[in-house]
Amino acid sequence: MNQPIEILEVGPRDGLQNEAEIVSTADKLALIEAMIDYGARRMEVASFVHPKRVPQMADAEDVIAGLPDLGHVQYIGLTLNKRGIMRALATREGGKRGIDQAGCVIVASDTFGQKNQGQTIAEGIAETRDMLRFAKAEGLSAQVTISAAFGCPFEGEVKAETVLSIAEELAAEDPAEIALADTIGVGVPAQVTDLFGRLGELLAGRIPMRCHFHDTRGTGIANAWAAYGAGVRTFDASLGGLGGCPFAPRATGNIATEDLVYMMDNSGVETNIDLEAAIAANRAFAEVLGRELPSRVTRAA
């Protein structure tokens, strides 16, 4: 039997954040409960960004307050700065369940980083190291995602050396894991094999790896399989491939949870996800959104 994988369900955050519609807090919580029912054990549930910047995430604290208090599920909040870590910590005050883990993000491109978070790579490294230290001091688990690791919408190529040197600096702070994200869906399997192969050598099993793919150019599932071959065991995915905005033709979603599970199930790789239940959850949420989601497996089912 092959080694099992863990799927980090990012639909409630990366998915909904990039949809045109604003989904109500109640609908978000119903979605999260459906995800737990189909087997999700790690989930990005919110992003601590300014509500003016990302109105879809304005109810972060309300969503978190409504999460089921289940010991076997880890809730992750995206934190883009120290203020985000403080908001994550605040959700735990007064003995409340709150957020279990902070997800930090650093962009592997000066241009994209400045547009996205107002910081160069060097500034991002300094800020992220500071955030990781702060979270650790406060007793909050924290991991980090290196985004645009496979290419930048503004600069084009992102060198593997750039990504690996960022990873090396961050590894010094001992984050819970280091993820590489193909934020704009330009990567190909050969690149995934190379980059995760080298990251694996760098981290030498000391810090787990995670991967995050978008299916913008049809390579998302191929990249996930290549990542598995390179030793990655944690995969971001979103139910239905949420995150493709129907009003922005070039925007596409994360790889779909169902498509990833289909491939892994049929390759003898355990995912802990009940595929039939995920397909049903997709269809129920498609009713909420009022349109079909991109997952090919659900469309074919």
Added chain:
Amino acid sequence: MNQPIEILEVGPRDGLQNEAEIVSTADKLALIEAMIDYGARRMEVASFVHPKRVPQMADAEDVIAGLPDLGHVQYIGLTLNKRGIMRALATREGGKRGIDQAGCVIVASDTFGQKNQGQTIAEGIAETRDMLRFAKAEGLSAQVTISAAFGCPFEGEVKAETVLSIAEELAAEDPAEIALADTIGVGVPAQVTDLFGRLGELLAGRIPMRCHFHDTRGTGIANAWAAYGAGVRTFDASLGGLGGCPFAPRATGNIATEDLVYMMDNSGVETNIDLEAAIAANRAFAEVLGRELPSRVTRAA
């Protein structure tokens, strides 16, 4: 540098055969010329089936009569029986250019084979061997595709042993190549690695392998990359991801030429296809059809 691949453009046959619209002979010929312009050197241009069964292919002889007479392009006609081989031969009579190669098809499932071609596996093997011998005697190149090799819409699992024993029998007739087709798009990369790995051992370099994938469940491009890893160097693809299969419930189109080329280009694998020209050809043909084609790369471009 990695070993180059050859793309067999199946849009004019497998693509158009499975579209609802009937495309005019003139539009088909314009499409074929655009494909040659973007670099296609092998193409399925027609199917010699009964026009009542597949009305989209009723103009097979007219399309073939209009093909550009180019020495560097190989034209393939699909032949499902000896009558098909005879029709292929007839296109060459009187010194005409005609068809360069017959493409035979055998289904690796008794139930699907009976529905698709009215024959069991055993009957298909006998018929195909007879066709291959007849084509050889008449001086016509012929290859064979084993369809439903990764799963059957009616029987479910198709055993690797079944596929390999069919291949072994056909190999005795020395066809120009043997292809495995995932006709309904159920295959996963681990299965592709296994099946093509074993086929490669069986054929031992004596007969080239070809692969044919559909992207019904999101695994088409991942399967193509796995096939490359297993030593396959010829890949079926259709411009834009045209097509499906009218006799296979819920099947969707072939992997898109543009998506395959994007992945291979960015992996350092030469394809001989000009991606920008293929994207332009997709857009021009989408105008003819009056709707967008599925290729993700063209949508993202």
